Amino acid sequence: MMMTVRGGGRGVGVSGARGGSKGVVVEGELSLPILLAERVAKAVGEAESFKTECADVRKQAEHISALLRSAARVAAASPTPFYDRPVRRILAEASKSLERALGLVRRCRRAGLLRRVVTITTGSTDFRKVHGLLEASAADLRWLLSIYSDEDGGGGVAISLPPIASTDPILAWVWSYAATVQSPARSAADRTHAAQTLASLALDNDRNKKIILEEGGVRPLLTLLRDGPSVESQIAAATALSNLASTADNVSVILHELAVPIIVHVLSDSPMRLQTQIAGLVSRLAAHHPDAREEFARENAVRSLVSLLSFEVPIEDFRSTPKKSSSIHSLVRGMGVASDSNSTPRGSIGGSNRSSSLLRDYYHHHRKDRENESSEVKLALKIASAEALWMLAKECVNNCRKITETKGLLCLSKIIELEKGELQHHCMMIVMEIAAEAEIDADLRRSAFKMNSPAAKSVVEQLIRVAQVGSSTVLQIAAIKSIGCLAKTFPAKETKVLAPLVLQLGHWNPEVAAEAAWALGKFVNPDNFLCVEHSKTIVEFAAVPALMRLHRAGEKAQLPAVILLSYLALHIPKSEALERTKVLGALQSVVRSPLAQDPSLRELLPQAIYQLELYQVGLQAHGELYEV
Known part of the structure; x- marks a missing residue:
């Protein structure tokens, strides 16, 4: 006997299910x-x-x-x-x-x-x-x-229990709601309600999440997200997927269903309320699995997120930005020029030129709708987009590079300058993640943070400002970390970046002070070609007395303070400031403490003490010779 069923819009004989789809x-x-x-x-x-x-x-x-x-x-x-x-x-x-x-x-x-x-x-x-x-x-x-069955016109969802699921009602509910979500014959209201119910089930506990994932609930939700009959149904699908994406294993299941291209497609051309929810979904996936970050990089989700974040952000007339150009126009132009071969979405034709054209069409198509949205909706979208970019930038040099290849740094700089609250915080965290990747990737550091670049100058100015007078210690720490990560990019004459760090060595919060010491330590690390010049500048800014206080302040700040003092002793042992504040005695006392066993001090501390002792002996010998 042969029966024919259809799958994917084509007739397939039961005996030859093509591809086993x-x-x-x-x-x-x-x-x-x-x-x-x-x-x-x-x-x-x-x-x-x-x-x-x-x-x-x-x-x-x-x-x-x-x-x-x-x-x-x-x-x-x-x-x-x-x-x-x-x-x-x-x-x-x-x-x-x-x-x-x-x-x-x-x-x-x-x-x-x-x-x-x-x-x-x-x-x-x-x-x-x-x-x-x-x-x-x-x-x-x-x-x-x-x-x-659609005999009732698609109304209602079957909530009765079949015998096969009599001992586990959740199983029957997941089956029923997933089938309703998947079926285009059902009404929009039914499909929305079914997706919302799956979202609630997923939110209740991990066992429900596991059942939904094991029973193939992701595919129907992705179908609804892509082709939903209403914005509400698509939002419900995105919410359910976000609730499911709570662990790395769960995210792996979602990624296996080829979710990323669908998500990026919907993100690029949707009403703002849906885009906000999609950006949140991107955050959840990227936060829990590095593979998600890399897949979003391949699909160039950054491009759409930066354009959403930059909406109505007034970017000033830098040399690289055309005069009287709105942020979105300059961003689109920048995206088209900066795109590489890896940024073309899978299945697309025409590469970056086509992508830029699509974004321009999208901007003009939705411009009126965007302008008519409330300020609350616009702000929510920007916050969600910024958080998504933050999660994508974490330990992912590809996404960091894509952010900097657009006008993203200018946009981030302006938002950090003008905004407060969550939006400012998320943008600062994006900059911090980019700086962290730039610290270990020389190519990114050279391309994104050239000191003659308007974007780099603007970002550094905001980092210095926030490091000095940030609205919260969290922002100050992020700014200080960012400056430290970029230590190799600053020439010796750029002393203005060191002054706020030295100043924060005396901050009332030991975490801020410790972070300032860590950051300064990267300027004087021997890996930094200008370590000696930076050491002299730091001492000139009266950092040594503050470091001696940190050395005695407690465990949290003691290690970075001792490391920085050791580097200074190693590079400029003849400094009067080191002798006057009795740095040698302080370092010698550390040798007898458990702190000396820290891997970062095992070789550094004896070398620093040796340099100071050598100078002290030479100084004494000179004095005796002078007396004779």
């Missing part, structure tokens, strides 16, 4: 139980005992066969791949029930001693068990047809 009911899952039902009916006709019971079994088998054929028609009538997880599970259980019934009926057709054994040992008990199994399978199939 999901949504296609294959022969082993539809034709096998129907074949078993026919064999049961044939075996009943050959039964010589328990004929009444066997006749009842045949009726049940024929009923199941009819239900199976109805399921085949439903599958064949589906214009798109449908959610088939419950189909596979229920058909497998139906096959087991029919196999058991077939075995029992066949035992009733044999004569002689065997028949007497069957009669004595089996009797009515086994038939009652088989009747129960077949009735349960029939009930499962009726429930299955109810969740796919």
